[in-house]
Amino acid sequence: MIKLQNVEKVYRTSSIETLALNNINLDVKKKEFISIMGPSGCGKSTLLNIMGLLDAPSKGQIEIDGSKVENYNDKDLAHLRNQKLGFIFQSFHLINDLSVIDNVEIPLLYRSSTAKQRRDLAQEALEKVGLSNRMKHFPKQLSGGQKQRVAIARAIVGKPEIILADEPTGNLDSVMGNEILGILQKLNEDGATIVMVTHDDAMAKKTHRLVRLFDGTQVM
Numbered sequence: 001m002i003k004l005q006n007v008e009k010v011y012r013t014s015s016i017e018t019l020a021l022n023n024i025n026l027d028v029k030k031k032e033f034i035s036i037m038g039p040s041g042c043g044k045s046t047l048l049n050i051m052g053l054l055d056a057p058s059k060g061q062i063e064i065d066g067s068k069v070e071n072y073n074d075k076d077l078a079h080l081r082n083q084k085l086g087f088i089f090q091s092f093h094l095i096n097d098l099s100v101i102d103n104v105e106i107p108l109l110y111r112s113s114t115a116k117q118r119r120d121l122a123q124e125a126l127e128k129v130g131l132s133n134r135m136k137h138f139p140k141q142l143s144g145g146q147k148q149r150v151a152i153a154r155a156i157v158g159k160p161e162i163i164l165a166d167e168p169t170g171n172l173d174s175v176m177g178n179e180i181l182g183i184l185q186k187l188n189e190d191g192a193t194i195v196m197v198t199h200d201d202a203m204a205k206k207t208h209r210l211v212r213l214f215d216g217t218q219v220m
């Protein structure tokens with residue numbers, strides 16, 4: 001579903017060069033749930049952003065569900081991202097001025113759909129994360145766990161086949177963290193391919209496979 005071949009990422013500023021990823025080869029199968037672990041700064045977010053077509057590698061190839069994206073322009077990349085990928089971040093990235101349901105509808109604004117279709121899909125996504133009773137609330141009226149559930153609803157509203165989660169439980173206590181993991185496991189059972197960055201060994205153990213990074217290199 002996601003294939004990386006000889007992927008390298010170098011960040012250059014005027015004075016320093018950082019090799020953030022060094023020759024990564026990874027093949028994530030359809031319906032797999034993998035976790036990525038490693039110390040802070042080892043390249044986990046960089047790897048996830050490259051898988052999610054948010055950032056381009058300095059070298060190497062990426063294939064998403066059979067599409068080689070090397071020659072895609074920004075518009076093609078944005079389209080593929082919107083159709084295939086859902087993102088979840090540690091700090092939720094919700095828009096505070098929008099209600100829960102309006103936050104969840106955001107990815108659908110880039111597709112041709114009617115207001116009614118958007119509302120129906122957003123309601124369906126909120127039901128999946130157990131938040132249909134909070135649709136008119138605003139983010140500041142929610143707990144951290146609830147905010148992350150809204151963010152998951154937003155990630156899945158367009159029914160993406162792939163979900164990329166960057167430390168989705170990093171800001172949550174263990175009870176809320178386990179709830180979030182449970183939701184991701186259910187989405188995986190229902191067919192989603194998931195890649196999750198985590199600091200938590202116990203969470204990683206509940207996924208199918210663990211990839212470890214150290215200084216930009218895959219060590220397992």
Ligand SMILES: Nc1ncnc2c1ncn2[C@@H]1O[C@H](COP(=O)(O)OP(=O)(O)O)[C@@H](O)[C@H]1O
Nearest residue numbers: 011012018020039040041042043044045046047
């Ligand atoms: N936009 C950027 N510009 C320069 N260096 C960056 C940038 N993003 C990340 N880095 C560097 O790349 C390395 C990997 O970062 P990152 O992928 O965020 O690590 P992790 O998510 O594992 O903590 C770090 O050394 C970081 O400082």
Ligand SMILES: [Mg+2]
Nearest residue numbers: 044045046166
């Ligand atoms: Mg990170």
